[in-house]
Amino acid sequence: MKDQSVTLASDRAAAIDVKLIHHDMHVTNLGDRLFYRATQGFALCVLLLAFLLVLDLFRGSWEAIQTFGLKFLVGTTWDPVTHQFGTLPTIIGTLVKALIALLLAVPISIGSAVFITFYVPKWLRPMISYPIELLAGIPSIVFGLWGLFIMVPVIRALQIWLKANFGWFFLFDGPAVYGVGVLAGSVILAIMITPIITAISRDILLTVPRPQIEGMLALGATKWEAIWQVALPYARVGLFGAVILGLGRAIGETMAVTMVGGNSFDLIHSLFDPVHSMASQIASEFTEATYSLYVSSLIYVGLVLFGITILISLGAQFLIRRMSKGQVAVFE
Amino acid sequence: MKANKLALAVAFAMLYAGAGTAMAGCPTKGVKELTGAGATFPYPLYSKMFSEYNKACGVKVNYQSIGSGGGIRQLQSQTVDFGASDGVMDDKQKSEAKGGNIIHVPTVAGAEAIIFNLPGIQSGKLKITPDVLADIYLKKINNWNDKRIAAINPGVKLPDVAIAVVHRSDGSGTTFIFTNYLSKVSSEWKSKVGSATSVNWPGDVGGKGNEGVANSVKQIPGAIGYVELAYAHQNKLPWAQLRNKAGKWMDPSLDGAAAAADQKDLPDNMEVVITDSSNPNAYPISGFTWLLIYENQRDPAKADAVAQLGWWMIHDGQKFATPLEYAPLKGAAVKKAEALLKKIKADNQIVLR
Numbered sequence: 001m002k003d004q005s006v007t008l009a010s011d012r013a014a015a016i017d018v019k020l021i022h023h024d025m026h027v028t029n030l031g032d033r034l035f036y037r038a039t040q041g042f043a044l045c046v047l048l049l050a051f052l053l054v055l056d057l058f059r060g061s062w063e064a065i066q067t068f069g070l071k072f073l074v075g076t077t078w079d080p081v082t083h084q085f086g087t088l089p090t091i092i093g094t095l096v097k098a099l100i101a102l103l104l105a106v107p108i109s110i111g112s113a114v115f116i117t118f119y120v121p122k123w124l125r126p127m128i129s130y131p132i133e134l135l136a137g138i139p140s141i142v143f144g145l146w147g148l149f150i151m152v153p154v155i156r157a158l159q160i161w162l163k164a165n166f167g168w169f170f171l172f173d174g175p176a177v178y179g180v181g182v183l184a185g186s187v188i189l190a191i192m193i194t195p196i197i198t199a200i201s202r203d204i205l206l207t208v209p210r211p212q213i214e215g216m217l218a219l220g221a222t223k224w225e226a227i228w229q230v231a232l233p234y235a236r237v238g239l240f241g242a243v244i245l246g247l248g249r250a251i252g253e254t255m256a257v258t259m260v261g262g263n264s265f266d267l268i269h270s271l272f273d274p275v276h277s278m279a280s281q282i283a284s285e286f287t288e289a290t291y292s293l294y295v296s297s298l299i300y301v302g303l304v305l306f307g308i309t310i311l312i313s314l315g316a317q318f319l320i321r322r323m324s325k326g327q328v329a330v331f332e
Numbered sequence: 333m334k335a336n337k338l339a340l341a342v343a344f345a346m347l348y349a350g351a352g353t354a355m356a357g358c359p360t361k362g363v364k365e366l367t368g369a370g371a372t373f374p375y376p377l378y379s380k381m382f383s384e385y386n387k388a389c390g391v392k393v394n395y396q397s398i399g400s401g402g403g404i405r406q407l408q409s410q411t412v413d414f415g416a417s418d419g420v421m422d423d424k425q426k427s428e429a430k431g432g433n434i435i436h437v438p439t440v441a442g443a444e445a446i447i448f449n450l451p452g453i454q455s456g457k458l459k460i461t462p463d464v465l466a467d468i469y470l471k472k473i474n475n476w477n478d479k480r481i482a483a484i485n486p487g488v489k490l491p492d493v494a495i496a497v498v499h500r501s502d503g504s505g506t507t508f509i510f511t512n513y514l515s516k517v518s519s520e521w522k523s524k525v526g527s528a529t530s531v532n533w534p535g536d537v538g539g540k541g542n543e544g545v546a547n548s549v550k551q552i553p554g555a556i557g558y559v560e561l562a563y564a565h566q567n568k569l570p571w572a573q574l575r576n577k578a579g580k581w582m583d584p585s586l587d588g589a590a591a592a593a594d595q596k597d598l599p600d601n602m603e604v605v606i607t608d609s610s611n612p613n614a615y616p617i618s619g620f621t622w623l624l625i626y627e628n629q630r631d632p633a634k635a636d637a638v639a640q641l642g643w644w645m646i647h648d649g650q651k652f653a654t655p656l657e658y659a660p661l662k663g664a665a666v667k668k669a670e671a672l673l674k675k676i677k678a679d680n681q682i683v684l685r
Binding site (some may be wrong): 077078079080081082148149152153156175177178179180258259262263264265266274276280284285287288289290291292 | 372400402
């Protein structure tokens with residue numbers, strides 16, 4: 001059932017004779033050479049920018065790194081008065097909110113993408129896709145305001161109900177009446193990352209070749225079986241990439257989470273506890289960081305956030321490579 | 333001859349008249365632009381003041397409300413002409429200032445209301461003593477029907493509701509004033525938490541900005557929080573009465589803040605936080621906001637401009653304070669502020685005469 005005509009992107013790249021371009025450089029005209037140098041310059045600019053950013057993160061956090069070292073990552077006290085800084089609660093806060101957001105968003109996004117691709121007639125597709133893409137463009141602060149005034153009272157009512165009926169479960173054994181906290185933060189993140197995951201998943205699923213699905217249907221499968229057993233596994237690498245993109249946004253999201261996240265530095269015990277994420281912590285405290293170690297510690301938090309993002313990205317790349325051992329559609 | 337003498341007399345008269353208007357607080361050495369940065373608490377007032385100053389003197393003052401910490405940092409590296417802060421600079425910050433000694437000139441005072449969310453209890457009907465307030469924020473008192481709260485509120489029906497403590501998630505001068513007050517009235521608070529623009533709170537929810545705290549208290553039943561008076565007024569949030577040092581129960585008000593500022597024992601350098609003031613009409617949680625200016629300036633023209641601006645702000649500028657819900661300086665506070673401005677020197681010469 002595998003289509004032999006689909007090749008991996010890396011194979012396609014190898015097939016192009018790169019040497020040909022260099023050989024042509026000596027004989028082609030000035031325009032081509034300038035174009036080559038210009039695009040090379042732009043690429044180098046981007047690389048330089050990334051490099052300088054990382055360098056500046058290290059430079060800014062150097063004082064904190066010297067003072068705390070790696071204990072910073074496991075310290076649970078954030079006390080600007082006694083100059084003690086540790087960021088474990090916010091690391092946990094960030095990761096927990098992002099993961100719960102994924103749990104909520106992924107079924108909805110991929111489900112929507114499947115619906116748009118396989119069930120909606122072609123002429124109707126743009127009309128459904130457009131509002132979803134519009135959601136992706138709404139500024140974070142607007143989400144934050146909407147969350148604080150409209151969503152939080154609803155979450156509060158939900159939390160009170162959960163605590164009254166399922167309070168024995170440790171996740172629901174917390175201050176339900178706050179409204180703001182891990183649950184509120186996760187829900188708003190889920191709402192914010194759904195459009196991205198949906199849009200990319202839809203594009204991925206559109207690249208699944210029709211013959212694959214039609215073949216399955218011809219063998220007697222139902223539409224649901226054809227999608228579940230052929231289309232989704234075929235597209236799994238691209239879908240995974242879409243999810244990782246959503247995760248990246250969830251981890252870095254600042255304004256919306258600051259407004260509904262509860263903003264506390266204590267370790268969380270339940271879904272209802274308030275907690276800072278790393279981004280909201282930096283955004284909240286940076287303007288009034290009145291001494292250099294304080295500023296440096298905040299930049300150190302930024303460095304840790306950057307490190308976590310890189311780790312997730314590398315991990316995702318590794319998993320994608322493992323998953324691509326078979327031949328599948330690749331979204332480049 | 334006589335006509336010449338008359339012309340000379342008229343010329344001198346005009347010169348003195350011109351000098352007279354310059355003494356109203358406009359720069360005399362031709363500076364047309366000043367830059368400042370710092371505190372967000374007085375920003376609405378400074379915004380109004382600087383626009384009026386522009387009309388009066390033709391001088392453009394560019395103020396960036398990036399927070400007290402940012403203002404202090406900019407002043408330390410001398411990238412702005414003056415800074416503004418809701419908190420007093422500590423020794424370490426002073427030592428990091430490149431231009432030497434910095435004077436703190438108070439411009440206005442403000443009051444902070446303790447707001448709460450208890451349906452059925454109206455504004456001003458709930459009384460809280462200093463030790464009870466500290467213990468609530470220390471998470472030692474956790475329910476509104478605690479007997480200590482009931483003891484100071486006879487006749488008030490207190491519900492069996494958990495107290496949700498709301499504080500600021502961002503660093504702020506408002507927090508500095510509040511924690512300063514708690515440190516003065518509770519030795520346990522002083523040793524466990526301390527006083528700063530940002531502290532390690534014993535618990536509960538952090539809201540972003542005064543508006544975040546006001547909103548959280550409005551939404552969470554059983555919540556308690558601290559906000560600048562203007563926010564309590566505008567959001568119609570009920571506040572508690574606090575007992576001041578003299579034993580009187582006070583509602584938060586501009587008069588209470590002004591009384592707190594008008595103390596008998598104000599230090600000359602005005603680096604005092606006027607919380608828990610001894611004045612019998614004072615509201616306990618009040619605070620100054622300051623302009624931060626280098627005592628020894630490098631540029632005589634700039635020094636003159638900054639000093640004149642400060643002078644104008646503590647005199648003519650004060651009339652804009654009350655409509656915007658800030659307490660104007662009165663009495664001894666103004667005199668001390670004037671004395672501080674007269675210390676500004678450039679090339680070893682006092683600038684204001």
